[in-house]
Amino acid sequence: MKFKNARTVVAVVAFAALAVCLIANVAAGTWCGFGAADIAVLCPVGALLSMVAAKTLIPRAVISIVVAIALVLLLGRLFCGWVCPVTLWRRVKEFFTPVKKLEERKAADAKVNQALAAEEIAALKAAPSGHACGACGACGAKRNAKFDSRHAVLGGAVLTTAVFGFPVFCLVCPVGLSFAAVALLVGLFGAGDLNWSLLFVPAMLVIELVFLRKWCGRFCPISAFMSLFSRFSRTGMPVIDNERCLETAKETACSRCATACSFDVNLRHPDLGELPLHDCARCGDCIDACPTNAISFRVVSGKPAPFADAFASLRGRAASKERPASPALDDLEPEEA
Amino acid sequence: MTEKNSLSRRTLCIGVGATVAMAGLGSLRYLGSEALVRPPGGQDEENLVSKCVHCYRCIEACPEQVIVPASIGSGVLNMRTPHMEFSDCYPGQLDDFRYCDMCAERNGGVPLCAEVCPSGALALPADYTPDSEVLGVAVLNTETCIAYRSSFCAFCHDVCIQVRGEDKAAIYYQNADASDALDTRLPVVDAAKCNGCGACEAVCVSAQAGSAMNASERAIVVKPLDE
Ligand code: SF4
Numbered sequence: 001m002k003f004k005n006a007r008t009v010v011a012v013v014a015f016a017a018l019a020v021c022l023i024a025n026v027a028a029g030t031w032c033g034f035g036a037a038d039i040a041v042l043c044p045v046g047a048l049l050s051m052v053a054a055k056t057l058i059p060r061a062v063i064s065i066v067v068a069i070a071l072v073l074l075l076g077r078l079f080c081g082w083v084c085p086v087t088l089w090r091r092v093k094e095f096f097t098p099v100k101k102l103e104e105r106k107a108a109d110a111k112v113n114q115a116l117a118a119e120e121i122a123a124l125k126a127a128p129s130g131h132a133c134g135a136c137g138a139c140g141a142k143r144n145a146k147f148d149s150r151h152a153v154l155g156g157a158v159l160t161t162a163v164f165g166f167p168v169f170c171l172v173c174p175v176g177l178s179f180a181a182v183a184l185l186v187g188l189f190g191a192g193d194l195n196w197s198l199l200f201v202p203a204m205l206v207i208e209l210v211f212l213r214k215w216c217g218r219f220c221p222i223s224a225f226m227s228l229f230s231r232f233s234r235t236g237m238p239v240i241d242n243e244r245c246l247e248t249a250k251e252t253a254c255s256r257c258a259t260a261c262s263f264d265v266n267l268r269h270p271d272l273g274e275l276p277l278h279d280c281a282r283c284g285d286c287i288d289a290c291p292t293n294a295i296s297f298r299v300v301s302g303k304p305a306p307f308a309d310a311f312a313s314l315r316g317r318a319a320s321k322e323r324p325a326s327p328a329l330d331d332l333e334p335e336e337a
Numbered sequence: 338m339t340e341k342n343s344l345s346r347r348t349l350c351i352g353v354g355a356t357v358a359m360a361g362l363g364s365l366r367y368l369g370s371e372a373l374v375r376p377p378g379g380q381d382e383e384n385l386v387s388k389c390v391h392c393y394r395c396i397e398a399c400p401e402q403v404i405v406p407a408s409i410g411s412g413v414l415n416m417r418t419p420h421m422e423f424s425d426c427y428p429g430q431l432d433d434f435r436y437c438d439m440c441a442e443r444n445g446g447v448p449l450c451a452e453v454c455p456s457g458a459l460a461l462p463a464d465y466t467p468d469s470e471v472l473g474v475a476v477l478n479t480e481t482c483i484a485y486r487s488s489f490c491a492f493c494h495d496v497c498i499q500v501r502g503e504d505k506a507a508i509y510y511q512n513a514d515a516s517d518a519l520d521t522r523l524p525v526v527d528a529a530k531c532n533g534c535g536a537c538e539a540v541c542v543s544a545q546a547g548s549a550m551n552a553s554e555r556a557i558v559v560k561p562l563d564e
C-alpha cells in the first residue's frame with residue numbers, strides 16, 4: 001500500500017474512533033485533550049493558550065507541553081502526516097479537485113523543482129572542488145527560513161489570548177472544529193439542536209482549508225509549535241541513498257521527492273523547499289515517488305546534509321568513471337502500486 | 338534576494354492578518370455572552386472560559402448525558418464550553434429522565450466530569466461535598482406552568498422529592514394548606530434548597546402540553562445562580 005493511502009487509513013481510523021467515543025460517551029476526549037481515566041494530555045497549543053489566558057501555571061498543561069516536545073523530538077511532525085483530521089480534509093479537497101487541475105499543478109511544481117535542481121547541479125559541477133558553498137551564491141537564494149508565517153500566527157494567538165483572556169485560536173482551530181462538527185451532528189440528530197455553530201463551524205473550516213491557500217504550511221500554529229522543536233530531531237526521517245539517487249549518482253535533475261511532498265519540504269535540496277526539512281511529517285510520499293527507490297525511513301537519521309555535501313561525496317567517483325548518458329526520466333517512473 | 342523578501346513579506350501579511358482576525362473574534366467577547374448553567378466545578382466563569390480547551394471529555398464522561406457544548410450563539414466566550422442541558426429529555430417520564438446527581442449513583446458523589454477534565458476548567462472547591470455544590474437554581478415561569486394556567490400538575494414537585502428526598506426537596510405547594518382541592522395547588526421553588534440538579538426541568542410537561550402558547554422553553558428551567 002502506498003504511504004498516502006496508509007496514512008489516510010490511520011487518520012480515518014483515529015478520527016472515527018474518537019468520534020465514536022463522543023457518540024457513545026466514552027471519555028477519551030479529542031486531540032484537544034486526550035486520555036483515558038485520569039491520565040490525559042492536552043494539545044500543546046491549547047495547553048499554552050489556556051495558561052496564558054488564565055495567567056497561571058497549570059501542572060497538567062506543563063506536563064502536556066513537555067510530552068509533546070518529547071514526541072516532536074522523536075518523530076517531528078508525524079502528527080500532521082498520520083493523525084491530524086486536517087490531513088483528511090485535504091484528501092477530501094483533493095478528491096473534489098478535477099484530476100486535470102491536479103495534474104497541471106503537479107506538472108508545474110515538477111517543472112519548478114527540476115529547474116531548481118538543474119540549476120544547483122550545474123553550479124556545483126562548475127564549481128572547483130573544495131569550494132565553500134556559503135560564499136558562492138550561484139545556487140540561488142534559500143527559499144525557506146528558520147521562522148515563517150506560521151510562527152507569526154502562533155505569536156498572534158498567544159497575544160490575542162493574553163489580551164482577551166480566553167484561548168481565542170481554539171475557536172477557529174480546524175482540528176478542534178473537526179470534532180465540534182461531530183458534536184454538532186450528534187446534537188442535531190440526537191436532540192434536534194439547531195444553532196449558529198452549525199453555520200460557523202463549517203464556514204470556518206471552508207475558509208481555512210479551501211480559501212486560505214496552504215493552511216498547514218503557512219498558518220497552522222500547531223505546526224509552528226512542532227517546528228520549533230522538530231528542528232532538533234535526528235530520528236525517523238526519510239534519508240536518501242546517494243548511490244541510487246539520480247541527482248547525486250547520475251547528475252540528473254529529478255526532484256520528484258520534492259514534488260511529491262505533501263508538506264512542501266524538499267528532501268533532496270533542503271534549502272529549496274517552501275518549508276525547511278525539519279517540517280517533514282514522516283509521511284512517506286517521497287519514498288513512494290522516488291523512481292529508484294533511493295529513499296527510506298531511518299530510525300536514526302542523523303543531521304540532514306545539504307545537497308552540496310551529498311553531491312560532493314559522490315563527485316570524485318563520477319569524474320573518474322566514464323558515465324553513461326543520463327537515462328530518460330520517463331523510463332524511470334515508479335511502478336504503480 | 339527577492340525570494341527572501343517575498344518570504345518575509347508573506348510572514349508579515351499572514352502574521353498581522355491572522356492576529357487582527359483573532360483579535361476581532363476575541364473582542365466579540367464584549368458583546369456579552371449568555372449566562373449558562375455549568376457542570377459541577379465550573380461555577381467560576383472566569384476560570385472555566387480561560388482554561389477550557391474544548392476537549393469534550395466532560396461531555397463524554399457524564400453518565401447522565403446532561404452536558405452539551407455551547408453554541409457560538411451564546412457568545413464567543415462560551416462557544417464549545419460545556420453547559421448543562423436538561424430539556425432534551427422526553428417530558429413527563431418520572432422513571433426515565435436525566436439530571437445531575439453529582440454522580441452519586443455512578444461515582445460515589447464525585448462528579449466524573451470534573452474528575453476527567455484535564456485542564457482544570459472544571460475544578461471542584463476544596464471543601465466540596467455532593468450536598469454543597471450548587472449548579473444553579475430552578476426558576477418557575479407562572480405564565481407557562483400548567484398548574485398556574487389551568488389544571489393540577491405535580492411532575493416537578495414529585496420528581497424533586499424523588500431525587501432529593503423529603504428533607505431537601507425544593508419545590509413545595511404554595512397553598513397546600515389553604516385548600517384540599519388539588520387544582521389550587523401551585524408549585525413554588527425554594528431557591529435556598531434547590532441545587533439546580535435539573536430533574537424538574539427534565540420532566541416538566543408544559544412546553545409540550547402548551548404548544549399553543551408559544552413557550553420557547555419549559556415552564557421550570559434551571560438558571561445560573563447570578564442571573
Ligand atoms: S499543520 Fe496543523 S492542521 Fe495541518 S496537519 Fe499539521 S496540525 Fe494539522
Ligand code: SF4
Pocket residue numbers: 238257260261262263264265266267279280281282283284285286287
Ligand atoms: S520529506 Fe518525504 S516524508 Fe517528509 S513530509 Fe515530505 S514527502 Fe513526507
Ligand code: SF4
Pocket residue numbers: 376377398399400401402403404436437438439440447448449450451
Ligand atoms: S456530576 Fe455527574 S451527573 Fe452531574 S454533570 Fe457531572 S458527570 Fe454529569
Ligand code: SF4
Pocket residue numbers: 033388389390391392393394395396418419450453454455456457458459
Ligand atoms: S473536560 Fe474540561 S477542558 Fe475539556 S471540554 Fe470539559 S471543561 Fe473543557
Ligand code: SF4
Pocket residue numbers: 474475496497500501506507508526530531532533534535536537538559
Ligand atoms: S433543580 Fe432544584 S427544584 Fe428542580 S428538581 Fe432539582 S433541586 Fe428540585
